[in-house]
Amino acid sequence: MESAGAPLNNQREQTSICFKAFMLKNSTKSNLNLMTLFPNLSSYDHFARVLTKVMDERPENVVDVIEDMSHEVKRGLLLDKQSTLRDIPPSPAAQLLAEQQMLLFSRGGGDDGDQEVETPLPNVSEVGFLLEQAGVGLGREETLRVFLALKQLVNSQPLARCRLWGKILGTEGNYLVAEGEYRDEEEGINEETAEDAEGEPRDDDEETEVVEEFDTLPRSTFKPPPVVPKEDNRTGVNKFTYFVCRESGLRWMRLPTVTPTQITAARHIRKFFTGRLDAPIVSYPPFPGNEANYLRAQIARISAGTQVSPLGFYQFGEEEGEEEEEGARDSFEENPDFEGIPVPEMAESLSTWVHHVQHILQQGRCVWVNLAEKPEDDFEEEADEEVKEEADEPEPEVGPPLLTPLSEDAEITTTPPWSSKMSSTLISQFAIAVLRSNLWPGAYAYASGKNFENIYFGWGLKFAGEAYTPTFPTMPQREYTSGPEITEALDPSLEEEQALKAAMEEQKAAQDETEGLGGDEEEDDD
Structure with missing residues (x-):
């Protein structure tokens, strides 16, 4: 089977x-x-x-x-493993940057190297070599690219003077900062379109008139403090114009002018830069502007505290002489008779270095302005305040004058404000004097004979001396003092309302009876 x-x-x-x-x-x-x-x-x-x-x-x-x-x-x-076997993705950002930087090495048709043309750029080779001797800088290759980018900036803007101010580091990108000064007879296109962080007050005359007709509530008598006006271009903190770019070869962006309110707010906060000019600044106290405004305020503060030069390189003009006080001088000129200071002497003594940038006052300006003064066109309420004006007249604020020696700078707790040295002790006859700021870490200066330069490489933050403590918010206002006229009473219950109603009826009946008895007595009298 x-x-x-x-x-x-x-x-x-x-x-x-x-x-x-x-x-x-x-x-x-x-x-x-x-x-x-x-x-x-x-x-x-x-x-x-x-x-x-x-x-x-x-x-x-x-x-x-x-x-x-x-x-x-x-x-x-x-096929099942094809998704994991991927090629190395290309780097378009690096390739694009390389293509942009290739244009820096191409010589333009209008650039004539045979003719001797006065250029606002410094000597690239000399500055790069001396920065390398001082132990700071960007490296030879990057320094060359940066100075070629500065040349590109000079060709696009009518600048009479241009130099590399420094490099400020950020969390997402860095800023290359160029300091420039426009020519006297020409103004840049962006010079006229600078944006202010503070807007003009809005005209609300019509709305005020409507409110006055029906307004029965009390009106506040509080008057905000007057806004400190910003300094004009080519003066004070806005003396120079600053341009930034993230990498050499990319487009230069002009920073806006800085206002006293922004400088005052920047002194109370500590923020890292992101590398994006349009990034908001989230802080307390609030900062009036974005990262471009904050960057401009920090550049002004760093320049005022770290821009130094050898003693005697600059001098005041003879015209200003004895007519103006030393504290009021805001301009100087190069001394043609300056022969230089020996390098060992500059490395040992801070008295051989001076500040050549104006000090920023607590008001946020380099030149103090009296906010108590009224405009000439305002003649209202002058008779009522003639007596108060003399008593409330503020004292003018005066800072250290220009060309003040560094030896007069105040210490930071127990840390000296400056550190100086020679670039080399083995071959001292070819060394240069190097100065480093302890107040603004990253700020350096060097000097050798008649040559000197200031530069900054850092995060744009000031040395606080101690652990930084953010500013605490203000205390909330007290509640209105309670009293019997504003104290809220509890609603009565139903039984209490009925008892009150019965008592009011009895009181009314008794009052009617009293009035009736009074009327009978009057009739009897008649």
């Missing part, structure tokens, strides 16, 4: 015999069969997958396409 599995086994045997016959079938082109290609199949698993594909598809002249089918089987195994 045959078992149930016998027909199935016979079917499998018949199928294998047919498949072997198919494998032994010779090709009409090459006269080969699959049995001759067994040595080329690498593994049993792969061979089994290939045979399964051959059994499913049954192609014509399978011997000629067996290699292609083998490659298809291998590629099919890699």
Whole structure:
């Protein structure tokens, strides 16, 4: 008796015999069969997958396409892992930056190197070499690219003077800062479009008139303090114009002018730069502006505290002489008779260095302005305040004058404000004097004979001396003093309302009876 599995086994045997016959079938082109290609199949698993594909598809002249089918089987195994086998993504940002920097090394058609043309740029090779001797700088390659970018800026702007102010680091990007001064006869296009952080007051005369007709509430008598006016261009903290770019070769962006309110607010906060000029400044006290305004305020503060020069390099003009006080002088000129100070003497004594940038007062300006003065056109209420004006006249604020020696700078707790040294003690005859600011870490100055330069490389933060503690918010105002006239009473219950109503009715009835008795007595008298 045959078992149930016998027909199935016979079917499998018949199928294998047919498949072997198919494998032994010779090709009409090459006269080969699959049995001759067994040595080329690498593994049993792969061979089994290939045979399964051959059994499913049954192609014509399978011997000629067996290699292609083998490659298809291998590629099919890699499809599941294809997402993890990715090529290294290209860096379009680095490539774009390289393409932009390539333009710095191309010589323009209008650039004529044979003619002697006065240029506002400093000597690139000399400044880079001396910065390298001082132990600071950007490196030779980056320094060359930066100065080529400065040349590009000078060609696009009518500047009479331009130099590398420094580099301010940020969390997402850095700022290369260029300091420039426009020519007297020409103004830059962006010079006229500088934006102010503080807007002009809005005219609300019509709304005020409408409120006065129906206003029955008490009006506040509080008057905000007057806004300190900003200094004009080419004066004070706005004496120079500053341009920034994230990398050499990219477009230069002009920073707006700075206001006293922004400088005052920048003194109370500590924020890292992000590298985006339009980034908001989230802080307390609130800063009036974005990162571009904050960057401009920090540049003004750093310049006022760290821009120094050798003693005697600058002098006051003879015209100002004795007519003006020394504290009021705001301009100077180069001394043609300056011969230089020996380097060892400049490295040992801070008295040989002086500040040549005006000090910023607590008011946020370099020149104090009296806010108590009224404009000439305002003649109202003058009679009522004639007596108060003399008593409330503020004292003018005066800071240290220009060309003040560094030896008079105040210490920071127990840290001296400056550190000085020579670039080399082994070959002192070729060394330069190097000065480093401890008040603004990252500010350096060097001097060698008649050559000197100031530069800054840092995060744009001032040394506080101690751990920084943010300013606490102001205390909330007190509540209005409660009294019987404003104290809220509890609503009476239903029983209390009914008892009060009954008492009022009894009082009214008694009053009516009294009035009635009084009327009867009057009739009896008649």
